[in-house]
Amino acid sequence: MKSGGSAWSGRRFGRSAGFAWAGLRQTYTSQPNFRIEVWCAVLAVGAAMWLRVSVAPIVLCCALVLALELVNTAVEAVVDLVSPQWHALARTAKDAMAGAVLVAAVGSLGVAAAVLLPALWARLT
Numbered sequence: 001m002k003s004g005g006s007a008w009s010g011r012r013f014g015r016s017a018g019f020a021w022a023g024l025r026q027t028y029t030s031q032p033n034f035r036i037e038v039w040c041a042v043l044a045v046g047a048a049m050w051l052r053v054s055v056a057p058i059v060l061c062c063a064l065v066l067a068l069e070l071v072n073t074a075v076e077a078v079v080d081l082v083s084p085q086w087h088a089l090a091r092t093a094k095d096a097m098a099g100a101v102l103v104a105a106v107g108s109l110g111v112a113a114a115v116l117l118p119a120l121w122a123r124l125t
């Protein structure tokens with residue numbers, strides 16, 4: 001991490017946003033799970049808008065899952081860098097991150113079901 005100057009700089013912010021966008025693109029192209037989660041998020045937000053229910057909890061859950069998948073990708077890359085050979089600690093790190101994504105995904109499915117299903121049922125009956 002570099003820190004140059006104290007004043008807020010639009011150019012520095014733009015540069016950081018560029019790196020963040022590159023990270024999103026790299027994860028999207030290299031991680032099938034991330035692609036699936038992105039399109040599930042698009043579907044869930046679209047369904048919430050169509051059903052006219054609160055979009056905020058859906059967006060929050062989607063952001064949580066996608067952010068954790070990005071962290072998971074980062075952890076996997078660092079673990080592969082420092083421990084290309086099998087190591088119990090490497091397994092712990094990767095399995096714990098996978099568990100974190102799973103917990104967020106299952107929780108988000110619960111929120112989506114609680115928010116979307118009653119409205120969908122009302123729309124269909």
Ligand SMILES: Nc1ncnc2c1ncn2[C@@H]1O[C@H](COP(=O)(O)OP(=O)(O)OP(=O)(O)O)[C@@H](O)[C@H]1O
Nearest residue numbers: 033072076083084085086087088090091094095098
């Ligand atoms: N260096 C290692 N040492 C010990 N176990 C490892 C190591 N690398 C991977 N593993 C084990 O293999 C599992 C799968 O690791 P891998 O790097 O293939 O993740 P992945 O299947 O690509 O995950 P994702 O689907 O989230 O991208 C890990 O969760 C871990 O249990």
